[in-house]
Amino acid sequence: MKKIAVLGYGVVGSGVVELFYRNQKKIEINTGEQLEIGYILDLREFPGDPYADRVVHDIQVILDDPEVGYVAECMGGVNPAFEFVKRCLESGKSVATSNKQLVAEKGDILLETAKQHGVNFFFEASVGGAIPIIRPLHTCLAANDISSVAGILNGTTNFILEKMFCDNMGFADALELAQKLGYAEKDPSADVDGGDACRKICILSSLVFGKHVYPDQVYTKGIRDITLEDVQLAQKFGGAVKLIGAVKRLDDGKILPTVMPMVVMNESLLSHVNGVFNAVMVWGDGIDKTMFYGRGAGKLPTASAVLGDIIDEVKQTGTVLSQSWEPAEEGVDFVAPIDAFSAPRCYRTSPCGKGVFAKIAAEVGVELLGSAENGCMISVCDQKTAEAYKQKLAQEGVTILSRIPVLED
């Protein structure tokens, strides 16, 4: 019999305990091992809770028990989660976490610690909640040279953008509704300003391209400035505005991770991902493209991913080296600057004759993919060309009200 310790008895932690006991028999058959929730670490007491007898307040109790083989970290934040996880790994216990901040900021250190102690540090739940994405990337897709990843990594903003798209709500009203339904926090900045999606694209970038990418290396723009008019213009051109976390390998071998609102054309399955759901599209030389979709958050969906990791950890006989990455190299520019960004673009402008868009497109050498009275869409171009296009529009007396890149499929 092996014990699992759960760190943090909040929404996710209690989900882990609930789902474990609901499917304990199935989990034991899958792993071939008898398992038990041995401890629940939390500062609070939980009188009346059916598992109140497992609650402890000191991590040392867990560290000292050799029967604890697996730890589910569901506290969130870096402190004290980092210290606790590190000490668990050093004590020979494998850890599974749902904590995206911890992985995005300290993943390289914790992966190295796990390796040194022959255990595993898994984090399937940290990106896309219930969606299997981390494990498929380094197992099922391992024969591919993956060139890019793009996803809807934040359910709250996806809900807001859908309300704008489908119900013609303004941003403020859609946000208020999301808050009312419990999808958005009272302070929604982590979601709407892109910070949450940024951490997730850090994790995906690190895993796919092999070196740690930190949140401050990612160009991050949220959806606060997206207006109903932007969404409607995208719709007119056959697309939807989505907050996209993406990373691409450039021709020079550097990678460019970004978080920004993008127009996703209807031909891409990503544009049809609605509500609080998440989805991640992956492009590789063998698969062409493949997409993973599901609930990006929530008690049981997140618990499903944490427990899936624990189950896999039980079955492993050593550290799974393919699920890891190297620290970022000091002084090496692995991450390209945003100047290297290129994409098709959607501009919303002051009213303007259609001929103007076409004329300038020809002048700067891009294709006009679509045009309307109040905006246009041009084919893929680099930042310099986009700037030239913008300046020429200004010279024609056209005001640019917004510009949103278009996701290439």
Next chain:
Amino acid sequence: MKKIAVLGYGVVGSGVVELFYRNQKKIEINTGEQLEIGYILDLREFPGDPYADRVVHDIQVILDDPEVGYVAECMGGVNPAFEFVKRCLESGKSVATSNKQLVAEKGDILLETAKQHGVNFFFEASVGGAIPIIRPLHTCLAANDISSVAGILNGTTNFILEKMFCDNMGFADALELAQKLGYAEKDPSADVDGGDACRKICILSSLVFGKHVYPDQVYTKGIRDITLEDVQLAQKFGGAVKLIGAVKRLDDGKILPTVMPMVVMNESLLSHVNGVFNAVMVWGDGIDKTMFYGRGAGKLPTASAVLGDIIDEVKQTGTVLSQSWEPAEEGVDFVAPIDAFSAPRCYRTSPCGKGVFAKIAAEVGVELLGSAENGCMISVCDQKTAEAYKQKLAQEGVTILSRIPVLED
């Protein structure tokens, strides 16, 4: 150094060799093992092929070489694939296959053989081509009680149905186009009559519910009888007709696997899966639902899945028991008869007053979800109620021209 043997140097087999050499370094880093394509088994010679020197005609050469640790079976069909794979497993070599017929008909025997010899028999490529689905089901989703699975498992029929939906083509014209583009065989029956999807739902049913399900146990109906009018009626009700392979656990614990055209409502992401792409939706008590999408066939996509399996086999130290199932028990009805089927239904009829549909719905106790001059959609009901509805329509002088169940989300 370990050798990989490839059985069958057709489309998939040559894709395995091509993708392996393209990404050999990456694969060796992932596995931590030096690997080489040691043999290619085929009846033919391949003069001028860069790997012509690996071609052998006798399986015994491969069986006798102790350096061959892994075998990619890409021959298709049951004979001689079954015998060859069995002997490879018995010789202590792990096998990865893209052969759905082999897995659907002989999976239980080959899994048992692999277990007896401490090796693995993997088959990610046999369902959904490039799409990671087999491994996520028994790893990432292992904490879930999975209740049902439904997918677009055949790209050819999905292409045909899309052409009917988007371009108003009749079935015959759409099939002809699919044949012209190389998506459909000259004899298209395996695709359009559902046999291909049937094998895949057998494999998914066996893996998810733990006992072998054979093709002849699956109620299978293809898309040959689907008319443009059916597709247009579904469209009117806010859905699309898709060929769906599905399996569900019923209240009595039995399972009901089916292959049939179904109406998929636009709210489901499955309805937006177009072209030759495949997608599999999975419902479980932790995840709610999650979907996997990608190319269901093709040289490199299928090779990607076969090589992903080989890479995983290299990393395993023994048989992965969670990726297996038991033989079907003699005399036990694990698979329910089609009489147990229940779903909402879409009927296309001779012209009929809308009041008639509503009146009869009230009489048999179902809800009228939608009605048009030439058809209606009613809420979930069992086969008996559906039959009653049909008979009452007939009594009113209404002719039923087609009936298509609706997929519940």
